[in-house]
Amino acid sequence: MKLFSGIRGPRLGTKLMLLGFALLVIPWLSYLQLTEMERLLIQSRENVQLLLARGISTLFNGRDDLFNDLPVSYPVEYEPLYVHPLTTSVRLDGYPGDWGSVLMEKAQxxxxxxxxxxxxxxxxxxxxxxxxxxNIFDDQRVYRSPGYLRLDTADHVRINFFETNGTDGRITLTLHEPGVASAYRMSNDWRFAATGAPPANEVQGSIAETETGYGVEFRLPLSMMGSRRGFAVAFADVDNQESREIRSVVQTLPKGDKESFNL
Incomplete structure (x- = not known):
């Protein structure tokens, strides 16, 4: 009689159960390992970015001069519009005397x-x-007449920018006479004030006559503009008191481009 002849191994069902358990556990352990590796990689990347940010912060600490004369955002083919720091208060009267001679030399x-x-x-x-x-050069000043509902029948300044909601903002400064300027939100064709739009009271300005034309001085809150800070200014010149047709429009962006705000 042979010893252990009556001992048998695990049954087939038990073997299948153990095999199935192993097939479940091994992928789960692999998943845990991959998750931990991903966490370590993300943490390592965060540490590198934090060190880089600290290095940049240290580099620019106390260097406010590096941010002076930053241009408003613009496409590469356009001439940038530079915004300079203003260290003194300015009276909106149409005269640039309180801007200072140093700033006036930087006019474009x-x-x-x-x-x-x-x-x-x-x-x-x-x-x-x-x-x-x-500082507008205009040999024939044509002020707005109260008898015209259209706002493009006299010399005027057009301001275009991106609103905070991303839409195209259009404001016209009308030239009634020397003194306080009036600002209106405009329709797409720049002819009439936009229907139902609130008055542009946040835009304040003044007009003065000069030997060569006009001096127009105004301000608007930066909070009106969206993050892109796209901005354009144009002067629409009307020379004929009778026809009151626009002779030309000089603008800070080129004509015929989809990004020129249709000025």
Whole structure:
């Protein structure tokens, strides 16, 4: 009689159960290992980014001068509009004397030099307000007549920017006479004030007559503009008192481009 002849191994069902258990446990252990590796990689990347941010912060600490004269965002093919820091208060009277001679030398010219309808543009920022001065060359001043509902029948300034909700903001500064300027939110064709739109009371400005045309000075809160800070200014020149047709529009963005705000 052979010893242990009556002892048998696990039954087939038991073997299948053990095999199934192993097939379940091994993938689960592999998943745990992959999850832990992913966590370690993410933590390592976060540490690298934190060290990089600290290095950049240390580099720019106390270097406010590096952020002066930053351009408003613009496509590569466009000339940038520079916004300068304004260190003193400015009275909105249409005269640039309180801007300072140093800032005035940084004005940008748009249009043929000293040509009818061209203008010098100076932009500055103070207390979350964007200040703008326009020295407009115009040999025939045509002020708005109260008898016209359309706002494009006289010399006027057009302001275009991206609203905080991403829509296209359009505001016209009408030139009634020397003194306080009136601002209106405009329709898409720049002819009439937008129906149902609130008055643009947050845009404040003034007009003065100069030897060569107009001095237009105004400000608007930076909070009006969205994160893209796309911004454009144009002067629409009307020379004929009878027809009151726009002779030319000089703008800070080129014509015919989809990103030129249809100025």
């Amino acid at each position: 010219h748009f249009g043929p030099v000293s040509a009818d309808g061209s203008f010098d543009l100076l932009m500055a920022e103070r207390n979350d307000q964007l200040y703008i001065y326009l």
